[in-house]
Amino acid sequence: MINDMSPYLNSNKIFIWSKKNLFSSWINSIMTIIALIFIYKVGTFFLNWAIFEADFITNFRGEIITDRTFCSKNIEVGQHGACWSIIFVRFHQFMYGFYPVEEAWRVNVIYALLPLALIGILFDKLPFRKIFIYFTFAFPFIAYFMLYGGPGLSVVATNKWGGLLVTLFLGVTGIALAFPLSIFLALGRRSNMPIVKSICVVFIEFIRGVPLITLLFTANVMLPLFLPEGVKPDNLLRALVAVTLFQSAYMAEAIRGGLQAIPRGQIEAAQSLGLNYWQTTRKIILPQALKIAIPPIVNTCIGLFKDTSLVLIIGLFDLLGIGRAALSDITWTKLYYEVYVFVSLIFFIFCFGMSRYSLYLEKKLKTDN
Amino acid sequence: MTIIKTLFASLVLTFGLATANAGTLDVVKDRGNLICGSNTGLAGFGNPNDAGVWEGIDVDVCRAVAAAVFGDASKVEYVPLTSKVRFTSLQSGEVDMLSRNTTWTLQRDVELGLEFVGVNYYDGQGFMVRKDLGVSSATELDGASVCIQVGTTTEMNLADYFGANGMSYESIPVETNSEADAAYLAGRCDIYTTDASGLYASRAGYPDPSAHVVLPEIVSKEPLGPSVRGNDSEWADVVRWSLNAMIIAEEKGITSGNVDDMIANSPDPETQRLLGVKAGYGAWLGLDDAWAANIIRQVGNYSESFEKHIGVNTPINIERGLNALYKDGGILYAPPFR
Numbered sequence: 028m029i030n031d032m033s034p035y036l037n038s039n040k041i042f043i044w045s046k047k048n049l050f051s052s053w054i055n056s057i058m059t060i061i062a063l064i065f066i067y068k069v070g071t072f073f074l075n076w077a078i079f080e081a082d083f084i085t086n087f088r089g090e091i092i093t094d095r096t097f098c099s100k101n102i103e104v105g106q107h108g109a110c111w112s113i114i115f116v117r118f119h120q121f122m123y124g125f126y127p128v129e130e131a132w133r134v135n136v137i138y139a140l141l142p143l144a145l146i147g148i149l150f151d152k153l154p155f156r157k158i159f160i161y162f163t164f165a166f167p168f169i170a171y172f173m174l175y176g177g178p179g180l181s182v183v184a185t186n187k188w189g190g191l192l193v194t195l196f197l198g199v200t201g202i203a204l205a206f207p208l209s210i211f212l213a214l215g216r217r218s219n220m221p222i223v224k225s226i227c228v229v230f231i232e233f234i235r236g237v238p239l240i241t242l243l244f245t246a247n248v249m250l251p252l253f254l255p256e257g258v259k260p261d262n263l264l265r266a267l268v269a270v271t272l273f274q275s276a277y278m279a280e281a282i283r284g285g286l287q288a289i290p291r292g293q294i295e296a297a298q299s300l301g302l303n304y305w306q307t308t309r310k311i312i313l314p315q316a317l318k319i320a321i322p323p324i325v326n327t328c329i330g331l332f333k334d335t336s337l338v339l340i341i342g343l344f345d346l347l348g349i350g351r352a353a354l355s356d357i358t359w360t361k362l363y364y365e366v367y368v369f370v371s372l373i374f375f376i377f378c379f380g381m382s383r384y385s386l387y388l389e390k391k392l393k394t395d396n
Numbered sequence: 397m398t399i400i401k402t403l404f405a406s407l408v409l410t411f412g413l414a415t416a417n418a419g420t421l422d423v424v425k426d427r428g429n430l431i432c433g434s435n436t437g438l439a440g441f442g443n444p445n446d447a448g449v450w451e452g453i454d455v456d457v458c459r460a461v462a463a464a465v466f467g468d469a470s471k472v473e474y475v476p477l478t479s480k481v482r483f484t485s486l487q488s489g490e491v492d493m494l495s496r497n498t499t500w501t502l503q504r505d506v507e508l509g510l511e512f513v514g515v516n517y518y519d520g521q522g523f524m525v526r527k528d529l530g531v532s533s534a535t536e537l538d539g540a541s542v543c544i545q546v547g548t549t550t551e552m553n554l555a556d557y558f559g560a561n562g563m564s565y566e567s568i569p570v571e572t573n574s575e576a577d578a579a580y581l582a583g584r585c586d587i588y589t590t591d592a593s594g595l596y597a598s599r600a601g602y603p604d605p606s607a608h609v610v611l612p613e614i615v616s617k618e619p620l621g622p623s624v625r626g627n628d629s630e631w632a633d634v635v636r637w638s639l640n641a642m643i644i645a646e647e648k649g650i651t652s653g654n655v656d657d658m659i660a661n662s663p664d665p666e667t668q669r670l671l672g673v674k675a676g677y678g679a680w681l682g683l684d685d686a687w688a689a690n691i692i693r694q695v696g697n698y699s700e701s702f703e704k705h706i707g708v709n710t711p712i713n714i715e716r717g718l719n720a721l722y723k724d725g726g727i728l729y730a731p732p733f734r
Contacts, residue, residue, distance in 0.1 A: 101603070116446050125448045186473060248481055251488040259490065262475075342436065342476040342485075352444055352476075355437030357711045361601040363574070 077368070080108030084115060092116075094358040113359045114369050120349050121369075124189015130181065133173045134192055140166065141199070149384065167200075185263040189344040191373065193263065197345070198332040198377070201270040205331075208271070209278035214308065216283055227279075234276035239334050242269040247341040266338050270331065277327040285320030286312065318392045325385035329378045346370055420492055420624070420631035421465070421682050429471045432458035433491035436476040439597045440706035440714075441497050441517075450474045456701040457495040457516055457622050459694070460638040464687040469694035483508050486625060493635055495622040497593075504623070511629075513636035515621040516698075518718040518727060520614035521553050522592035524599060527607050529586065534613035538563040543576045543585035545569075549616070550590055557615040573598065591618055593706070593714065600711040614718070634681050641688040643730040644670055645697035647721055652696040655689055670733050677733070698728070 049059040085091050086099040087106065095101055098110035114121065123134050144166035147159025174192075176182035188196070215227035234242070246269040251259060289312055297307040317324075339348035350366040353359050424430055434455060435442040442452035450472075459469040475491050486494045487509065497519075498504070500512040523534050531537065534557075544551050546569045558565050568585040570576045577598050580588040588595065592614060599605045622639065624632045645651070648667045650658050659671045668674045671692075672685030681687070695701060702719065706712045720726025 095601075120444070120446075120448055125444070186475070244481070248484040248488065251490055252484075339436065340478050341481060342478065344436075344476065348436070352437040355439055355443045356445060357439035357597070357600055358446065360439060360597075 076107060076109050076364075080106065082108060082110045082112060084112065095360065095362060098362070109365050109368075110362055111365055111369075113353055113362045113365055117349070117353050117359075120353070121190045121346065123192050124344055124349060125187045126183060126189070126192065127187065130183055133180065133183075137170050137173050138195075140169065141195070185261050188263060190349045191346050193338070193343055194332075194335050194346045196263070197267060197270050197335040197338065200267060201274050201331055201335070202328050204267075204271045205274035205278055208275040209282055210313070212275060212279035213282035213286060216279065217286055231276045231279055234272055235280070239269070239273050239337055240340060242273055243337060243341050245269070262341070263343060266341060266343055270335065270338075273334075274327065274331045277330075278324055281323035281327055282316060282320050284323060285316035285318070288319045289315050318389075321385050321388055321392075325381055329381050332377060332381070333374060346373060420628050421634055424465060424492055424631075428466075429473050430458060430462045430465065430493070431473045431475060431491045432461075433477045433482055433485055433494040433496055434458065434474045435496040436478055438497060439600070440710065440712045441593070442474075442495070451705065453516060453701050453705045454495045454497060454620075454622075456642075456695050456705070457635075457639055458493070460642055460691045461493065461635055463690040463694045464634060464638045464641070464681075464683055467684070467686065467690045469690075483510065486510065486623065489625075492631070493622055493624045497620045498623060500619045500621050500623075505626075509626040510623045511626040511632045512621050512623045513632050514639045515619040516639055517593065517620040519591050519593050519618035519620050520718070521550055521589060521616040521618070522595050522614050523611045524580070524588045524595045524608055525586060525611065527609050531611070534611045534615070535561060535563075537565070537587060539565070540586040541566040541568055541584070542587045542589055543568045543570055543579045544589055545573070545576060546571065553616040554589055577601070596706070596712050596714045600713060605711075605713070630682065634683065637681060638687075638691060640730040640733070641670060641691050642695065642698040642701065643721070643728055644733050645688070645692045646699045647723070647730070650692055650697060651700060652693055655692045659689060666733050 050056045080099075082092055082099050086097050086102065088099075088102070090097055092098060092110065092112035093116070095110070095113075098112065099106040099108060100110060119126075119128060119131065123131050126134060143159070144163045146153060147156060147163045150156075153159060171177075172180065174183070174188070174196075175185070212227050212231055215223045216231060218224045218227070243266060246265040247262065250265060254260075293311055293315070294307060297311045302310065336345050336347040338345050339351070344352060347370050350370045354361075354363060354366055432455075434450060435452075437443040438452070438454075440452055442450060442454040444450050455474070458472045458474070462471045463469040465471075475485065477485050477491070477494070477496060482494055482496060482498065483504070485491050494510075495516075497517070499519075500515065504510050505512055523537070525531050525537075525540075537558075542554060542565050544554060544567055551567075554565070554567075565587075568579060570579050573590070573594065576588055576590070579585055581602065588598070590598075592610060595610050599608050599610070602608060622635055624635055626632075644666070648658075648662075648664065648670070650662075650667065650671070655671070658667055659673055662668060662671070662673075665674070669677050671689045672678060672687070675685050678685040678687045696704070699716075702716065703709060706714045708715060716724070716726060718726050719728055722729040
């Protein structure tokens with residue numbers, strides 16, 4: 028291509044590019060300059076606040092910060108920096124909730140193994156992919172044993188779980204369980220069998236018709252009233268069921284969108300080759316439909332991951348809940364920005380990761396040129 | 397809507413009754429720990445500290461009950477409950493008791509089928525002003541601007557109080573506590589009004605807490621106390637007397653520090669009954685005779701709990717006020733232990 032062989036130096040390229048895009052007319056030039064000043068001001072303000080003037084472990088006098096009164100900004104008027112000590116002092120709670128300190132290594136092992144369990148299904152060009160896939164299927168059992176306990180490991184009841192652990196548990200497990208369920212729901216909704224079809228339609232429309240909060244309330248508050256005495260399903264499990272059902276209904280609609288985009292001729296061609304329904308679906312329809320449905324599927328996944336913070340209202344401390352509990356402690360009260368910036372950052376890392384992965388997948392699966 | 401409400405209430409009642417038949421005290425003893433509904437986080441009343449341990453005066457009631465039943469105040473599992481789910485969680489038997497700054501009202505006591513066993517904090521709506529305003533009483537506030545959360549009982553109480561005293565005010569509506577803090581600190585209003593305990597907790601977080609005063613007038617009744625399901629009076633008695641034991645201990649001057657000395661040396665008959673020196677009183681509650689001594693040893697008396705979590709030496713800085721013993725000018729009063 029001609030551009031790539033351009034004789035200009037790099038700096039010239041930038042100059043030409045910016046003349047074309049940023050300074051094409053005097054009004055654009057003014058807007059560019061205003062925008063640059065704005066970015067500079069906000070950027071330096073934020074960096075000063077978050078890093079250069081911030082307290083991490085010690086304050087400006089070198090004292091170790093054990094409560095909010097030691098924060099530099101609470102000692103001297105001129106100090107404005109963030110006081111990140113609240114995050115460090117409560118780091119265990121942010122990461123593991125009330126999980127016993129001496130058992131936290133078990134959660135760390137699972138945090139470390141989680142990427143290994145995911146790459147097998149996320150990337151198909153991986154060497155030894157089969158081994159990774161086996162590991163993926165073994166992972167839920169390993170995770171259950173490590174996190175909850177069993178022979179050789181003490182039991183840590185789920186009411187001790189919290190923070191990032193609960194957020195990831197609900198997010199990852201909810202998405203993983205909802206995905207297969209949603210495929211069946213989407214296929215069922217397009218089925219010719221009236222009973223299957225109506226069950227799927229009613230399920231999807233009912234779940235989509237109520238807010239997640241309502242489902243969580245129902246699972247948490249109403250369920251025990253209907254169950255016989257003594258049967259008390261685990262609180263976290265109830266939330267997981269609600270989250271999974273919610274996610275599967277939304278994902279099913281995303282997948283149905285993909286299914287509807289497949290031309291009828293594809294199915295007819297498959298049938299004329301003698302493929303039965305399942306063969307047609309598995310080999311012809313789903314691979315194409317899921318590819319089309321990637322953006323909306325990832326969209327619902329990101330939405331769900333953030334929605335997990337709603338479990339606070341049924342008394343589970345997810346990452347955000349732990350942050351709010353920290354703020355309610357008189358030792359740290361009023362450090363709103365520090366806590367919310369930290370929690371947003373963690374949510375952003377995961378959500379941005381998901382969105383980048385979906386872009387990668389779209390590019391890889393792009394077959395039309 | 398009424399039909400649905402009635403249906404729901406009867407449903408709750410039916411299943412609530414079903415759970416009660418087991419006898420909560422026996423259930424708790426068999427299980428080996430107490431499940432206590434707590435706040436999701438309210439400074440001084442109930443929140444997890446840096447080490448993840450729950451503390452606060454509401455939490456201390458849970459700990460007292462555990463100390464009475466098991467002789468070990470740490471045998472409590474806390475279930476954080478929002479104000480929306482607290483009553484259903486209690487009714488459905490998910491928690492054995494509720495101790496999370498809940499106001500005792502007729503409707504909750506009777507219609508919701510709960511039983512409030514006492515009051516561990518007498519709260520009420522108060523007013524906070526800047527000290528440099530030079531105001532010492534709420535009756536001097538004629539014409540002031542007031543930051544107030546919209547749609548709350550606080551709003552109605554305010555109108556009632558100013559109307560009854562023939563004063564006028566300008567209302568500055570805000571949505572949340574933190575918004576109220578910001579508006580008040582920015583000088584958008586002269587007065588900030590909400591429950592007095594909330595005012596104290598807010599003030600503790602201000603840059604210069606000593607520049608603000610909470611006025612002595614309290615314009616509404618908000619008795620906060622622990623509650624249990626309304627159909628298990630045996631269990632209600634255990635919780636009620638666990639709280640009473642803390643109050644009586646203060647009255648008798650028994651503290652976590654001198655309890656063993658009191659057991660050995662106190663000549664006072666009521667102290668002897670309370671501490672199990674005279675045997676037989678624990679059995680009435682289905683507990684052993686050392687139950688109250690265990691509460692005082694591990695949790696402390698009411699005053700110790702109050703001073704440790706919300707008293708004048710904590711950042712929250714609440715005077716005893718109404719919550720002082722009846723003989724010290726407050727209204728804290730426990731029935732005799734006999």
